[in-house]
Amino acid sequence: MLSNKNSKKTILYILISTAVLSTLVIALLANLYRQPPKSTAPQINNNSGIPQPQLLSAGIESGMTIAEAVAKSSIPGVVGLSVLKLEGNSIFDGNTSEKWGVGSGVIAHPNGYIITNNHVAGGKSKRIIVNLSDGRNVDGTTVWSDPVLDLAVVKISLKGLPTIPLGDANTVQIGQPAVAIGNPLGLQLQRTVTSGIISALNRTIKIETEEGTNYMEDLIQTDASINPGNSGGPLLNSRGEVIGINTIKVTSAEAIGFAVPINVVIPIIDKLVKKGQFSEPYMGVFAYDKEVVPYIDKNVKIDSGIYISTVDKKSPAFKSGIKECCVIEEVDGHKINTMLQLRTYLYSKEPGDVINVTYCHEGKPVKVPVKLTVKGSSKLLTR
Template identity: 60%
Template sequence: MFEERKRGGFFKIFITALITSLGVGIVMLYAGMLLAQRYLTTPGSPQIEQDINNLPAPQQIAVEVPAASESVVAAVAKTATPGVVGVSVLKVDSNSIYERNTAENWNIGSGVIVTSDGYILTNHHVAGGKNKRIVISLIDGRNIDGTTVWSDPVLDLAIVKIDQKDLPTIKLGDSDNVQVGETAIAIGNPLGLQFQRTVTSGIISALNRTIEIDNNYMEDLIQTDASINPGNSGGPLLNSKGEVIGINTVKVTSAEAIGFAVPINVAKPILAQLIENGEFNEPYMGIFAYDREAITYMDNNYKLDSGIYVVQVDKAGPAYKSGIKEGCIITSVDGRKMDTMMDLRCYIYSKKPGDIINVTHLSKGKTETVQIRLAAKIKDGLVTR
């Protein structure tokens, strides 16, 4: 009896436990299905379409580009190239005073058309000095004879004139605003007229550089890593706006990617007078000076913080007569600070012979201001006006 109850009770307990386990399992399974549905399955189709439609299209997140897809260099090359010319100069080398043994050589360089009526800026070593003929090669294939109307061997600049009208020109920029690291573009004829108007690009590497050439110093040059070769001489160095900021002049042959250009601002007052009067009467002060970078070439122990150091004075010139001597440090002219010889040239060239300037200089620790009446520099001497 007791044994039957025990068996019956065990059976009931077993059935109850089984039913309870099944119930808990069903509940857990249902809960798991709910969780899975909530967290593991993807949303319905309407939700998917809505999310895709809300995503920005590729055009909306891409960087906006101009309608013309040209790069800066390509755009500058397109607009500036017509204003670049080839400059072929026939020079005669004589071995005797009677010129019995002469050799004729064609030198090839580049130039920049700066006025529509034919003023062309180039280098002195391209178009300066004695020559027999100058031929300007235009982009339309014409070859026009030209004449050198001004040249300066110290600046290595020259201006050639051709008798033409409606020529394509290149706008002149402001070399005082050039910054290291900005884009630099050179156009010229690196291997002569066979490869006319070759375009190279780089950056402005440095400013106010001084280099020594044949025991002479060229000061305040723009240094660039844009490729410059001999045939590029006289061609333009351009900024990203397509403006001329310099005239390419020389390359360091012992190193790659080191070229130099003469800042364009020094040529502006010269061009202005040529355009206005048909000639440039160069105002003459009668000194030559070095800035603080150039002075280290002569004496590493001498330090110049500001101003320009006078190294040569023409004793027949106006500066000497007013008391400027070798060793003086010119600090300002007419209240304008002077830290480079290029600063002084740009200001003096904006004057006319006969104009009076006030020069402040330091001599033997004493500051003094003197008045100088500028002379006119001509080939055979000086004429004071």
């Protein structure tokens, strides 16, 4: 047996060791607790210099709400747009007039690439004046636009501009916080911030474009206030990332606004930065998803894929055997359930690339290669 003296030494040693170990464990846990969680958002391809998403919550000042923090970090990257447009049919018959309009935009790259709406800066734009947050007014030029997506990209000849990180709309969930920034009712209310939540996803609405009636798919719905002049401004998540471009609101109801998911324009910005231009890959089809098809033809019902309503007879798709009423299910092994998904994937390709399209015709799956060309002057609303 141990002597009484040795027993006391052993007990004292155990107590000291336990105390030291407990202190180390507590210190370790406290350190982990203080560290902000790592970002789990997908990283944007930064080879072109497009800003990477940052963890905004780590920089929130004491007493500052998420909406206030988002606004503080993002406002310098929001611009005002004054656009002079020609209205009318032809400059030769005298039935045209000039009219100024206003909107908003998002600086997506420090070298002057700005994302906005087609109805703001597309079409017959005669002059575009970009108002920066530091008070400068600079002339801009529309380098790409699409009336169906209601998106456009404006270029100004400046570098080192403040930007807003582009996020991933595919990670957005209903109920998450949303912040909209823009210039409602004109430039006298510049960079107004409104906040709310993501009300719904994958919304489809009917619109009138310069090329006729169409449907906008996959829209993000929010109750953050969106008014005339907000068009083209960013819809942000709580991390301060752009998840959509504000496009339209329902005028017959309150707190119902929509934004185009940002993902579709990211490959366009990437190519404009790298090459100075965007040559749009052309497949030659226009299709509708399962939510829209019943409005087009009540006799048609699909559970997945996109239903082809129009095929350009001179297009790569037609030459590969793809016809109207077929249902595209996959492209290069990727499931396709909306026209926006197809566009996003095609924009990541180049004219001349070959894609493998799986479609259903008369109940049978067919897989064909399609060689993409450059989109020309066809009036069809095709991609």
